[in-house]
Amino acid sequence: MAARPILYYAQFSPPSRACLLTSKLINLNIETKSINFEKKENHSEWFLKINPRHTVPVLVDRGVSLSDSHAIITYLVDQYGKEQHEHLYPKDLLKRAIVNERLYYENGVLFQAAKDFAARIFYGGEISYNNHSKKLCHNAYKFLDKFLNHSNYVAGDQLTVADVSINTSLITLDKLVPVEEQRYPKIHTWMQRMKNELPDYKMNEAGAQQLFQRFEDSLVENMTKHGLLFSFFVFISIEHSLAMVKPCLYFALFSPPARACLITAKLIGLDIDVKHVNFAQKEHLSDDFIKLNPQHQVPIFVDDDNEIYVDSHAIICFMVSKYAKDDSLYPTNLTQRARVDHRLHFENGVLFQVIKDLVARNIYGGEGEFNQKSLDMCQNAYGFLESFLQNGKYVVGNTMTVADISINTTLITLNMLIPVDQTRYPNIVAWMELMKSLPDYEDINVKGADALYKRIITVMAENKNKSN
Incomplete structure (x- = not known):
């Protein structure tokens, strides 16, 4: 039977x-x-x-x-x-x-x-x-x-x-x-x-x-753990920033989107106040922080008129449009701008989704190895990026734009986790070398990418030990 x-x-x-x-x-x-x-x-x-x-x-x-x-x-x-x-x-x-x-x-x-x-x-x-x-x-x-x-x-x-x-x-x-x-x-x-x-x-x-x-x-x-523990500190920090004339960026070094904003500000010579948000202490979940961004994420940009902007893509485009001396990083020409917007959406909807998939599976999902789906998503994204770079040194032709900055901050972490094959993706490799000219590249971009890389790798090792 x-x-x-x-x-x-x-x-x-x-x-x-x-x-x-x-x-x-x-x-x-x-x-x-x-x-x-x-x-x-x-x-x-x-x-x-x-x-x-x-x-x-x-x-x-x-x-x-x-x-x-x-x-x-x-x-x-x-x-x-x-x-x-x-x-x-x-x-x-x-x-x-x-x-x-x-x-x-x-x-x-x-x-x-x-x-x-x-x-x-x-x-x-x-x-x-x-x-x-x-x-x-x-x-x-x-x-x-x-x-x-x-x-x-x-x-x-x-x-x-x-x-x-x-x-x-x-x-x-x-x-x-x-x-x-x-x-x-x-x-x-x-x-x-x-x-x-x-x-x-x-x-x-x-x-x-x-x-x-x-x-x-x-x-x-969650309320018992985090409730009002950090709200006073964050409240003072936020109230202080809103009273200031200088624009303020709420920031975490491990975050690729936050690094894109900080690098853009440095590239255009924008003097901003930087407020580091401690995720380990759940400062991003305090009531007062959520008043700034209900999605409880960084970056947040508070402009000199106290207007609040969230989402790195919107922030870097706004920064350049308002404060840059010229429009090379975010062209006013509609055709060129559309191409830059396309690459920004690629970063958001394709490349950064690989990071999110890795975090979901390997930090929150308990997986101890890279999932094949994550690997496939990554190679698919690399393939698209390689094709973008066939027509110029940068992702939109021969001039650096905010799209290069946004894509690079995500890519350098991915490259640590799932290395870019030099033979398969020569255009990406050459472009990554060019991007090392960004301001404070080692102290901001590389250190931040390394922090996220180590976090993912450490949790993966813990997950693997648990399952053994």
Whole structure:
């Protein structure tokens, strides 16, 4: 007799609950094993062998492990569902494509809102529910409401695994950002339908409540740890800067965007006051700092008229436009400016995303090695940059611009982590040599890059030791 499929799960996990509910819908006698996250069972050696990502759910069936809920629930229906269950994941290719589309929506849009809350509160130390996370929720709700415009279910007129997957994420988000009946009437009706039609729904609600309670407990813990501990110091610092005529830059040396701003100021001879923000002491999470930037990030630029600017790209362009003696770093010619803007968006949306991916995986995600996805993202970014440099010494022709500064501050850290192959990327190598002419390059750029590099490498080593 073939062994039963085994599902490793945690009840608080929406993807885990989607798998449990699907198995119940098709009357599958599945073996379940709860993973205790408090005891770090998901980081144990035996668990990492079945899922190196150390996440739940994991389905082990016939000697093969699946570790994504969307793959698991569709597989379960295909493999073990009877004819009467076909509506859950239709064999008709067009209907199936619609279900898949909704599953991708759940994974890429709806569940990302939950992950944003988790990243900010569990790992980022935030003391309240962030407005950005709330906006992600409402954006996801709007799409879901439209999906339900002409049918009772998210992918047509019958219940599918897409309804199951979306529901398990939504009922937790509903506790964080309520689905208002007046604003989202179709979602509200659908949620009631799911409550009536999905089996063992009390298990689903209990799991959602567990996850919600984790959020609430973490908020209290974060407030206890960081609450007002540094607020007086930061308040005095901020009030002092706002009273000054000299522009002020809130800064952290490890931050590539912050270094881009400081280097730009030096390059154009702008006399600014620099305020170092101590992330180790959570100064960026104090109430008064968040008044300056609700995203609790550096850099922040407070201009001489007390106007506040955030985002390094906006700051460096503003600095040059207002204070530089000429427009070479950020041309007024619209065609040239568009090219510079393009490279800035490349840095933000492609190159810097590699740093964010490494931080998410290796600092917050507990990974001890570079993930292949991170490596692929990095080489992809290097490839684009190499092509930009085929038409000149700098990323936009033969004149240095703010795009070179922004890209360079990110690249030198990446080069320490994932070295730029000299044979494969000769243009980048030559350009990096040119960029060493930037002011205070060693003291600002190299030291800052080294600080971020050492932080990532140190945490990776710790993660590797934990998993061994």
